[in-house]
Amino acid sequence: DAGVTQSPTHLIKTRGQQVTLRCSPKSGHDTVSWYQQALGQGPQFIFQYYEEEERQRGNFPDRFSGHQFPNYSSELNVNALLLGDSALYLCASSSLFVAGYTGELFFGEGSRLTVL
Amino acid sequence: SQQGEEDPQALSIQEGENATMNCSYKTSINNLQWYRQNSGRGLVHLILIRSNEREKHSGRLRVTLDTSKKSSSLLITASRAADTASYFCATDGNQAGTALIFGKGTTLSVSS
Numbered sequence: 001d002a003g004v005t006q007s008p009t010h011l012i013k014t015r016g017q018q019v020t021l022r023c024s025p026k027s028g029h030d031t032v033s034w035y036q037q038a039l040g041q042g043p044q045f046i047f048q049y050y051e052e053e054e055r056q057r058g059n060f061p062d063r064f065s066g067h068q069f070p071n072y073s074s075e076l077n078v079n080a081l082l083l084g085d086s087a088l089y090l091c092a093s094s095s096l097f098v099a100g101y102t103g104e105l106f107f108g109e110g111s112r113l114t115v116l
Numbered sequence: 117s118q119q120g121e122e123d124p125q126a127l128s129i130q131e132g133e134n135a136t137m138n139c140s141y142k143t144s145i146n147n148l149q150w151y152r153q154n155s156g157r158g159l160v161h162l163i164l165i166r167s168n169e170r171e172k173h174s175g176r177l178r179v180t181l182d183t184s185k186k187s188s189s190l191l192i193t194a195s196r197a198a199d200t201a202s203y204f205c206a207t208d209g210n211q212a213g214t215a216l217i218f219g220k221g222t223t224l225s226v227s228s
Contacts, residue, residue: 004158033215042204042218043159056215090158102166103147103208105216107158 002027004093004108012114013081021076021111025093031055032074033105034066035090043090049074050096078113086115122205122222129226135192137222139205140185146208148181149216150190153202162190162203195226 005024013019025032031050035043045058049068068074072093078085089112092105123138141148147166151159165172165181165188172179178191192199202223206216 035218040220042220043216045215045217048215058215088156092159102164103214103216104149104161104164105159106161107151109158110156112156 004106006091006108006111010112014116017081018079021089023091024073026106029093029095030072031094031096033092034076037088081115083115088112122219126223129195131228133195135195135224137190137203139188141207148188149206151204197226197228200226
């Protein structure tokens with residue numbers, strides 16, 4: 001049973017560029033959440049996708065956008081990259097509306113973005 | 117914004133000792149979870165405690181929850197070198213399925 005997979009694992013961009021990160025949820029899961037984790041900090045919620053729509057959004061600017069596909073996989077796009085966008089980007093999946101769901105998330109290994 | 121705040125920020129112990137980490141949060145919750153993260157990798161769910169529970173056990177883990185004080189503690193008994201990692205508490209507000217809000221974490225170092 002494949003867990004949550006993310007790609008790429010590492011990437012380096014320069015300021016002003018755009019980046020796309022990809023995530024495939026755990027088999028059977030239909031909800032994808034994205035988190036940003038700066039060095040030495042806890043993960044910060046970016047947004048959550050369910051049924052191909054953004055269901056919730058954290059306090060991130062519009063430069064951060066996402067998409068969910070019919071197969072439940074998801075992309076995170078960041079435009080006009082800033083140095084401060086350097087972080088580990090984590091994707092987490094869940095199955096929100098399964099009976100008895102309590103909120104546990106399954107995380108991928110993350111994509112480490114460095115902005116120079 | 118951070119909902120939970122872990123204490124201490126860092127903890128160093130010897131193998132075989134117990135490790136206790138504390139978490140405080142600000143708003144009412146549906147449940148509180150603890151996650152573990154090995155250096156720079158993904159988070160792994162450890163244990164979940166509901167708002168109407170006071171204590172929960174899972175193997176060498178014991179979690180307590182005091183909703184009146186808005187605090188929780190994670191106890192790892194008989195620590196091993198492999199327990200070296202960062203530990204985060206996370207809360208979900210009032211409803212399961214809402215975004216998890218994480219604290220800054222406690223970095224645990226267990227030396228042999």
